[in-house]
Amino acid sequence: xxxxxxxxxxxxxxxxxxxxxxxxxxxxxxxxxxxxxxxxxxxxxxxxxxxxxxxxxxxxxxxxxxxxxxxxxxxxxxxxxxxxxxxxxxxxxxxxxxxxxxxxxxxxxxxxxxxxxxxxxxxxxxxxxxxxxxxxxxxxxxxxxxxxxxxxxxxxxxxxxxxxxxxxxxxxxxxxxxxxxxxxxxxxxxxxxxxxxxxxxxxxxxxxxxxxxxxxxxxxxxxxxxxxxxxxxxxxxxxxxxxxxxxxxxxxxxxxxxxxxxxxxxxxxxxxxxxxxxxxxxxxxxxxxxxxxxxxxxxxxx
Amino acid sequence: xxxxxxxxxxxxxxxxxxxxxxxxxxxxxxxxxxxxxxxxxxxxxxxxxxxxxxxxxxxxxxxxxxxxxxxxxxxxxxxxxxx
Ligand SMILES: Cc1ncc(C[n+]2csc(CCOP(=O)(O)OP(=O)(O)O)c2C)c(N)n1
Ligand code: SF4
Ligand code: SF4
Ligand code: SF4
Ligand SMILES: [Mg+2]
Numbered sequence: 001x002x003x004x005x006x007x008x009x010x011x012x013x014x015x016x017x018x019x020x021x022x023x024x025x026x027x028x029x030x031x032x033x034x035x036x037x038x039x040x041x042x043x044x045x046x047x048x049x050x051x052x053x054x055x056x057x058x059x060x061x062x063x064x065x066x067x068x069x070x071x072x073x074x075x076x077x078x079x080x081x082x083x084x085x086x087x088x089x090x091x092x093x094x095x096x097x098x099x100x101x102x103x104x105x106x107x108x109x110x111x112x113x114x115x116x117x118x119x120x121x122x123x124x125x126x127x128x129x130x131x132x133x134x135x136x137x138x139x140x141x142x143x144x145x146x147x148x149x150x151x152x153x154x155x156x157x158x159x160x161x162x163x164x165x166x167x168x169x170x171x172x173x174x175x176x177x178x179x180x181x182x183x184x185x186x187x188x189x190x191x192x193x194x195x196x197x198x199x200x201x202x203x204x205x206x207x208x209x210x211x212x213x214x215x216x217x218x219x220x221x222x223x224x225x226x227x228x229x230x231x232x233x234x235x236x237x238x239x240x241x242x243x244x245x246x247x248x249x250x251x252x253x254x255x256x257x258x259x260x261x262x263x264x265x266x267x268x269x270x271x272x273x274x275x276x277x278x279x280x281x282x283x284x285x286x287x288x289x290x291x292x293x294x295x296x297x298x299x300x301x302x
Numbered sequence: 303x304x305x306x307x308x309x310x311x312x313x314x315x316x317x318x319x320x321x322x323x324x325x326x327x328x329x330x331x332x333x334x335x336x337x338x339x340x341x342x343x344x345x346x347x348x349x350x351x352x353x354x355x356x357x358x359x360x361x362x363x364x365x366x367x368x369x370x371x372x373x374x375x376x377x378x379x380x381x382x383x384x385x
Contacts, residue, residue, distance in 0.1 A: 009339045015352075021360035022347040024317035028364035032346035060316030068312045187343055213364075221365030221378075224344055 013040045013191055018068040023058040028213040028220025030184035030227060031055065031131045035102060037187045038129065039069060041194035046098040047072065047086060051079040051112060053104035054138045055131075077111045079103045080119035083126045091125065098198050099126040105146035106136045109167045120174040120203045127197050127204040130167070131184075133212035141215040148235075149286070150279045151271045153215075159275065163286060171205050172241055179205040180240040182249075185227025189238065189249060196240075209236045217270025226268055232260035234291050235283075239298070246297045256291055315360075324363035326378040328356050334375035341367035341376060 018039035025032040031054060039046065048071045050056055056073050059065045074082045079101040087099045103112055108130035116128060135153050136142040143153040145165035152159055171179055178200045180193045190208060197204035211226040213219065218226055230236040231251050238249035248256070262284055266272040275283075296302035310316075330341075335354055342350040344366050349357040356367075368376035 009343050017348045019348065020312055020314045020316060021349055021357060022317060022320060022362065025346065027362035028366060029346055033344065036346065036348055058317070060310065062308055062310050064313050064316035065310035066312070066314075066316040219365070221369040223346075223364070223366055224370050 010040075010188055010191055012195060013037075014043070016040065016044075018044070020066045020068055023066045024060060025054065025058040026212075026214055026220075028223045029054070029058075030212065030223045031104075031133060031210045032058065033187065033223075034129075034131050034184045034190060034208050034210055037190050038100070038102070038194050041191040042098050042100060042198060044069060045096065046070075046100060049074060049079050049083045049086065049099065049101040051101075051103050051107040052076040052138065053107050054133070055102055055104070057138055076107055078115055079107060079112050080115040080124070080126075080128060083128070084119045084122065084124045087124050087126045101126060101128045103128070103130055104137065105130060105132040105134060105167075106144040108132075109145040109165045113170070117170075117174065120171070120176055120205070124203050125201055127194070127206065129206045129208060131208050131210040133210045133215055134164070135212075135215050137212055137215050141212075149283055150275050152217075152273070153271070159272075159279065166290075168207055171207075172244075174203070175243055176205060177202045178240070178242055179207075181207045181209075181236070181238050183209040183227045183231050183236055183238060184211065185224045185231065186238070186251065189251070193240065215271070217273075218268055222268065226265075229260060229265040229268060231255060233262045233265040234259045234287050235262065235265055237291060237294055239294060246294065248294065248298045252291075252294075256295060262287065319359050320362045321359050324358075324361065324381060326363045326365065326380055327358055328361065328363070328365070328367050328376045329379050330354055330356065331375045331377065334373045335371075336373055336375075338372060340370050340372060344370045 046069050059067050083099050083101040090097045134147050141153050142155040143160050147160045148164045150159045178197050182190045211223050232255050234255045238252045240247045349360045365378050368378050
């Protein structure tokens with residue numbers, strides 16, 4: 001299928017699709033969109049390692065799959081460990097095949113974190129992508145360490161009383177050659193960061209915000225709008241870190257200068273309904289602290 | 303060789319067709335469309351081709367394309383109703 005215009009929106013990416021029509025993801029799923037562009041950027045010489053998450057299910061039912069590249073579906077905690085073994089095997093064979101672990105937030109910030117930390121520390125040559133829908137989506141939206149403060153999930157019906165775990169600073173503490181954050185609302189940014197990551201040898205990490213209509217409780221048509229509001233309000237910051245040098249992405253620089261109202265981002269999602277003013281104040285405080293720290297780091301003043 | 307692993311093979315329609323359960327379908331107004339490509343870039347399942355033809359066998363009716371079209375050239379029409 002030739003997508004000529006998409007080609008001009010994304011000049012470096014071939015028009016080939018690696019996901020066959022269609023997956024069993026919910027309508028409006030942004031993880032589906034992310035993976036589509038990740039694979040277009042990575043190309044056919046790629047293997048995916050997928051731990052238990054929505055992505056295990058949305059491939060289809062054995063003996064058929066909608067994924068046109070090899071996928072290894074593995075146990076929940078083991079994505080980075082399996083990817084390590086694969087990377088070592090490819091290296092032994094002298095192959096440059098891309099090894100990409102594609103895991104949810106639960107599989108990353110909670111259950112998979114020790115395997116991930118180990119793989120980063122050992123210098124594994126792979127790309128780990130965490131698509132963050134801020135809960136355990138596949139099993140019915142239970143809270144995860146990545147669920148933000150105040151968000152209603154099926155296990156926090158009154159709103160989560162704890163802050164979102166700061167995964168990116170945990171990853172940054174491993175001083176890896178490349179890590180970046182992005183959001184499904186910016187496919188061109190995702191493609192550029194995946195291409196850059198795959199051009200570098202060693203451990204790479206991408207953390208991509210993935211709005212989820214049933215989990216975040218908004219209309220399926222609003223997936224891109226919600227993602228853009230997350231970035232424009234400053235709730236989600238986009239940047240790259242090469243070893244210890246941080247570069248803010250344009251969208252986040254713009255948000256730092258002229259942010260969209262935080263309330264707009266919260267209001268559009270049912271999971272934040274009925275937030276108390278002091279919870280909103282707390283959310284704003286930690287958001288501003290994060291942006292302040294990132295700005296200082298980008299300016300080289302901390 | 304006998305396969306010892308459960309290996310799935312890639313095919314179109316591995317997850318069935320969506321036309322049976324979709325509630326709203328996107329309809330493109332050719333007069334308004336300026337071929338910018340936004341809808342095709344943002345469609346999660348890549349069911350919009352280079353001619354901006356939408357594959358209604360696999361479109362899920364999410365409405366993202368209609369919401370993101372800068373020309374407002376896509377209308378979401380209830381299945382069974384005239385566009
Ligand atoms: C050891 C183990 N515990 C629990 C499960 C059940 N389980 C499967 S997927 C999943 C949720 C995964 O959440 P996340 O990693 O955030 O991915 P998402 O489903 O949101 O895409 C859970 C709890 C499991 N498969 N294995
Ligand atoms: S629950 Fe959310 S992340 Fe999972 S398939 Fe549905 S929309 Fe996508
Ligand atoms: S987004 Fe709208 S204007 Fe752009 S190609 Fe699609 S239908 Fe045409
Ligand atoms: S309604 Fe959703 S699935 Fe259908 S073409 Fe538009 S974006 Fe794609
Ligand atoms: Mg999740």
